[in-house]
Amino acid sequence: MWNNEILINTARFLVLILLQVVLLDHINFLGYVNPYLYIYFILLYPLTGNKSLLILLSFLLGLSVDMFNNSGGIHAGASVFIAWIRPLVLKYSFGVSYEYNTVKINTASFSQQLVFIVSMVFIHHLILFSLEIFNTSQILFILKSTLFSGIFTTIIIFCTLYLFGKRSL
Amino acid sequence: MQQIIYFFIRNKNFLLFFVLFLISVFLTINSHSYHKNQYVNSANFISGGVFSVKSSITDYFDLKDQNQKLTEENRLLRLHLQNIEETIPALDSIQPVNDSVFSIVGAKVINNSYSKTKNQLTINKGSADDVVIDMGVISSEGVVGIVSHTSKNFASVQSILNSNSQVAAKFKKSNHFGTMIWDGKNPNVVQLKEIPRVANVALGDTIVTDGRSTIFPEGVMIGTVKDFVIEDVGDYYNISIDLFTDMTSLKHVYLIARKDAKEIKELEKEATHVEQ
Structure with a gap:
C-alpha cells in the first residue's frame, strides 16, 4: 500500500509537469489565460504524508515548471507557499478530523472540496502573478490575471478530480 | 543549546519553507536583471529535448501557413535579386564575399510564449551551431528577440514581448x-x-x-x-x-551576428574609459 502511494505520487509529479509545459502553457484562452494544473500534485499529496517532504517536492515541482518557462523562480515560490500553508487550509476546510485519516479529498462533500481547492488555487495564483509582474503599479492587472486564471485552474482541477479521483490518481 | 535545537525541530517546516521561498524570490529577481545572470533557463537538454519532441508533433498543424510564409519570403528575395542584377549587370563576375560583416544561422522555434509579461522562446540551435549570446533573432517579417542563453544544441531567446527587452x-x-x-x-x-x-x-x-x-x-x-x-x-x-511579425505563430527564424561586434564594443568601452 505504502509503495503504491509512492509510485502514484511520482507518476503524478512527472505527468503533471509534462502536461503543464507541453500543453497547458500554450492554451492562451482570451489571449493570456492559462490554467496551472500542476498544483494538483500538492492538493492530492497524502494527508498524513511528511510535510517537510511536501515542501521540498513542491519546490522541485515549481522549479521544473520555471525551467521550462524561463520564469526565474515564480512557480517555485508560489508552490512552496501553498505547500507550507496546506495544513492550515485543510484544517479550515475539512475541520480538525482530517488529521486522523477519516477524510479523503476525492470523497469529501462538494462544498468542502470547493473551499479547499478555491483557497489553494487563489493563494497560489496571487503569489505567482505578483512575482511574475513584480510591479505594485500594476496591481489591477495582477488581480485580473489571478481571477481569470484561477477560475480556469479550478474548473480543470475539478474535472481532473472527477475523472481520475475515484481511482486515486 | 538544547533550546535552540528544539526550536529548529519544532519550526523545521517553517524554516524549510522560508529558505526555499527566499531562494525562489532570489531566482525571480535575478531573472529580472541582466539576462546573463539567470541560473534556471530552458536552454538545457531536458527542456530542449521535451520541446523538440513536442514541436516534431505540432509542426504538422501549421505546415501550410509556414510554407506559404517561406514561399512569400523567397519571392521577395528573388525580386530583390532581380533588381540588383538589373542595376549591376556584371554580377556574375563578382565573387561572393567571404569576409562579410554579418553571419546568419537559420533555426526553428520549438517553444514559443507570448501571453506572459516576460516571454522567452526556445530554438533548436545552440553553441554547436555557432550560436552565441546577444545574437539578434529575426523572422522573415521582422524582429523577434535576442539570444539570452545557449547550451550545446539549444538556445533561449528573450522575445521583444518581454518587459525587460529594449x-x-x-x-x-x-x-x-x-x-x-x-x-x-x-x-x-x-x-x-x-x-x-x-x-x-x-x-x-x-x-x-x-x-x-x-x-x-x-x-x-x-x-x-x-x-x-x-x-x-x-x-x-x-x-x-x-x-509586422506575428509573434503568435513563429516557426522559422534567423540568427544574425555582426562579426565585428566585439571590436565595436571594445572600442566604445575604451572611449568611455578615456572620458572618465
Missing part, C-alpha cells in the same frame, strides 16, 4: 531614433520611447531597427506607427507600433 529603433524616413519596449499587454503592439518632439511623426510610418546597438543590422523591419501622443513631461513622443 531594442534600438528608428524611423525609416527620418532616422530619428529611440528605444522600443513592451508594456506587457497586447502581443501585436509594442511601444517606442525617446523620439524627440522635433521629429515628424505620422500614422503608418515605418519603424526599423537602428544599427547603433550592434545586435541587429540596420533596417530590419519592426512595424508601423499605430498611435502617438506627446508625453506630459519632457519633450518626447510616446508611440505605439503595430508589429
Whole structure:
C-alpha cells in the first residue's frame, strides 16, 4: 500500500509537469489565460504524508515548471507557499478530523472540496502573478490575471478530480 | 543549546519553507536583471529535448501557413535579386564575399510564449551551431528577440514581448531614433520611447531597427506607427507600433551576428574609459 502511494505520487509529479509545459502553457484562452494544473500534485499529496517532504517536492515541482518557462523562480515560490500553508487550509476546510485519516479529498462533500481547492488555487495564483509582474503599479492587472486564471485552474482541477479521483490518481 | 535545537525541530517546516521561498524570490529577481545572470533557463537538454519532441508533433498543424510564409519570403528575395542584377549587370563576375560583416544561422522555434509579461522562446540551435549570446533573432517579417542563453544544441531567446527587452529603433524616413519596449499587454503592439518632439511623426510610418546597438543590422523591419501622443513631461513622443511579425505563430527564424561586434564594443568601452 505504502509503495503504491509512492509510485502514484511520482507518476503524478512527472505527468503533471509534462502536461503543464507541453500543453497547458500554450492554451492562451482570451489571449493570456492559462490554467496551472500542476498544483494538483500538492492538493492530492497524502494527508498524513511528511510535510517537510511536501515542501521540498513542491519546490522541485515549481522549479521544473520555471525551467521550462524561463520564469526565474515564480512557480517555485508560489508552490512552496501553498505547500507550507496546506495544513492550515485543510484544517479550515475539512475541520480538525482530517488529521486522523477519516477524510479523503476525492470523497469529501462538494462544498468542502470547493473551499479547499478555491483557497489553494487563489493563494497560489496571487503569489505567482505578483512575482511574475513584480510591479505594485500594476496591481489591477495582477488581480485580473489571478481571477481569470484561477477560475480556469479550478474548473480543470475539478474535472481532473472527477475523472481520475475515484481511482486515486 | 538544547533550546535552540528544539526550536529548529519544532519550526523545521517553517524554516524549510522560508529558505526555499527566499531562494525562489532570489531566482525571480535575478531573472529580472541582466539576462546573463539567470541560473534556471530552458536552454538545457531536458527542456530542449521535451520541446523538440513536442514541436516534431505540432509542426504538422501549421505546415501550410509556414510554407506559404517561406514561399512569400523567397519571392521577395528573388525580386530583390532581380533588381540588383538589373542595376549591376556584371554580377556574375563578382565573387561572393567571404569576409562579410554579418553571419546568419537559420533555426526553428520549438517553444514559443507570448501571453506572459516576460516571454522567452526556445530554438533548436545552440553553441554547436555557432550560436552565441546577444545574437539578434529575426523572422522573415521582422524582429523577434535576442539570444539570452545557449547550451550545446539549444538556445533561449528573450522575445521583444518581454518587459525587460529594449531594442534600438528608428524611423525609416527620418532616422530619428529611440528605444522600443513592451508594456506587457497586447502581443501585436509594442511601444517606442525617446523620439524627440522635433521629429515628424505620422500614422503608418515605418519603424526599423537602428544599427547603433550592434545586435541587429540596420533596417530590419519592426512595424508601423499605430498611435502617438506627446508625453506630459519632457519633450518626447510616446508611440505605439503595430508589429509586422506575428509573434503568435513563429516557426522559422534567423540568427544574425555582426562579426565585428566585439571590436565595436571594445572600442566604445575604451572611449568611455578615456572620458572618465
